[in-house]
Amino acid sequence: MNLLVVGISHRSAAVETLERLAVGPEAAADLARALLRGGEVREAVVLSTCNRVEVYAVAASFHGGLSAIVDELHRIWGLTELQADLDFASCGYVRHGADAVAHAFRVAAGLDSMVAGEPQILGQLRDAYDTAREADQVGRHLHELFQQALRVGKRIHAETDVDAAAPSIVTAALDLAERALAEAGFANGLTETRAAVVGAGSMGSLATATLARSGVKSLAVANRDRAKAERLAEVWDAAPADYADLAALAAGVDLLVCATSSPEPVLRAADLAGRTRPLVVCDLALPKDVAEDVALLPGVTVVDIAEIQKADAAGAAADTLAEVERLLAEEIAAFNESLRADAVTPTVAALRSAAADIVDAELARVARRGDFTDDQRA
Secondary structure (H helix, E strand, O other), X not given: OEEEEEEEEOOOOOHHHHHHOOOOHHHHHHHXXXXXXXXXXXXXXXXXXXXXXXXEEEEOOHHHHHHXXXXXXXXXXXXXXXXXXXXXXXXXXXXXXXXXXXXXXXXHHOOOXXXXXXXXXXXXXXXXXXXXXXXXXXXXXXXXXXXXXXXXXXXXXXXXXXXXXXXXXXXXXXXXXXXXXXXXXXXXXHHHOEEEEEOOOHHHHHHHXXXXXXXXXXXXXXXXXXXXXXXXXXXXXXXXXXXXXXHHHHHOOOEEEEOOOOOOOOEOHHHHOOOOOOEEEEEOOOOOXXXXXXXXXXXXXXXXXXXXXXXXXXXXOHHHHHHHHHHHXXXXXXXXXXXXXXXXXXXXXXXXXXXXXXXXXXXXXXXXXXXXXXXXXX
């Protein structure tokens, strides 16, 4: 059994590269199916977020599995041999065996996130595992890895102060947005801000919840599937808005959060034509929801993933992270020890069986000899 993690993240690639190589839900499902059809990979989970694309896999051989995964990533990304400026080798990483276990546990704990300790990744990891499990793409090895990684992530958040200390990507973005609003004359921050969220997925839902709790003056939610927007708006006492007319939505707000899974920008400079009031736009999507020309407009400030990365949000406090690291080291060591025990068990069983066969054969040979009394044979 060869356990591998093959991927790219904000730690190995620039935001522009992550945007170019983003993998949506359908492409992630296609990637997993193709890997399992190829034969080299026996189990696969694809984790795709705004900050990472990772394949967790069990392969018959290390080199065969790695080659198959990289080839399929290149196919999904649409890369060819002629595109020498970008390939996996230039921006990716590989973890194998015990290192793969440690990586999975660190991701679940939020320590590999852009904002150290953020809790959102735990839900994203669970969703990726559930998707693969429902598609029958997970066997015993990845099942055990993900069950333990999710348990460890929960333990980290339950037994340390990392939840209180670490903001999510959404919180970090809104902190930057609030600073920009203050500079634009909103002295009371979000409480006097009219806000809207475009997108009702996990990131959009978190943004909606965070804005509602912050006490914004008004809040609207738009989504391609209006029913989802209406359900989310109802939960947070917001107003559903028309996704087909984002220009009208943007005209009536001071803060616009975009978090869709669209492969193309949903907000362009033309949508804000004639606007005179200051506007802060948070783009939490990869690929970007907000076209480059929006940031060139007077009075418009764009906060995107790259800006969050530049801000170098500290995340959880150093003493909290030290405690998390201690717990992680303990859990990683215990899991790797269990893997070693599992690997040895078949060998021990085989040796015991062979020894029993030898004893039985020797006893049978001795029983056939004629120079023993009945009592001795017994």
